[in-house]
Amino acid sequence: MAKVGIVMGSDSDMPIMAKAAEVLEQLGIDYEMTIISAHREPDVFFEYAKGAEARGFKVIIAGAGKAAHLPGMCAALFPMPVIGIPMKTSDLGGVDSLYSIVQMPSGIPVATVAINGGANAGILAAKILATSDDEILERLKKYSEDLKDQVVEKDARLQEVGYKAYMEK
Template identity: 80%
Template sequence: MAKVGIVMGSDSDMPVMAKAADILEELGIEYEMTIISAHREPDVFFEYAKSAEQKGFKVIIAGAGMAAHLPGMCAAIFPMPVIGIPMHTTSLGGRDSLYSIVQMPSGIPVATVAINGGANAALLAAKILATSDEQLLLKLKDYSTKLKEQVQAKDAKLQEVGYKNY
């Protein structure tokens, strides 16, 4: 049963949302991914958000651009955590999406990551799930160790070849 719902407003959001899916797969977290427009098909959206808890979702990762109502509307209906990913837009560089997601009314929180922050959204979802899953917590610790080792390897290369030959 999927623990995370990944929902996006358009297939143009897929490259960012795929990064979230990749991280969840790496950590062994089941997810369900779908495209739903909160504006163009509100009835389908409402059914998705209402049924998410029954499907077993513990977290929803919602990505949207421009007006970016999808994450906030998920949070208004779904009783569990929602993580919003603001998408980069050509008109305002994603600031419009970011403001739409972070400026939620009191009582309807949406956790928000950086513009196009699919990977961090998945890691935040994993950390939420890890509060009640010891095995997942160990996987997250291993993931952090790998990141540390990557930085150390890059520094070792820099020290060996110098910045001009890096």
């Protein structure tokens, strides 16, 4: 059963939402990905958000651009954590999305990552799940160690070849 719901308002959000899915896959966490427009199909959206708990979701990751109501409406209907991903927009660079998601009224919080922060949304969902799942916690610790090792390897290469050769890759 999927523990994380990944929902987006448009398939144009897919490249960013895929980054959340990739992290969850790396960490062995089941998810379900869906495209639903809160504005264009409100009945379908309400059914999704109200039924998410019964389907076993513990966290929802919701990405949206422009007016970006999807994450906030998920948080209004789903009793567990919602992570919002503001999408970069051509009009205002995603600041509009960021403000729409982060400026929630009291009592309806949405954890919000950076504009186009799909990977961090996946990591945050995993960290939330890890508070009650030791296996996920151990996989997260290994993930963090792997990130550290990547930096160490990059620095070793820099020290070996110098910055000019490093930049040429």
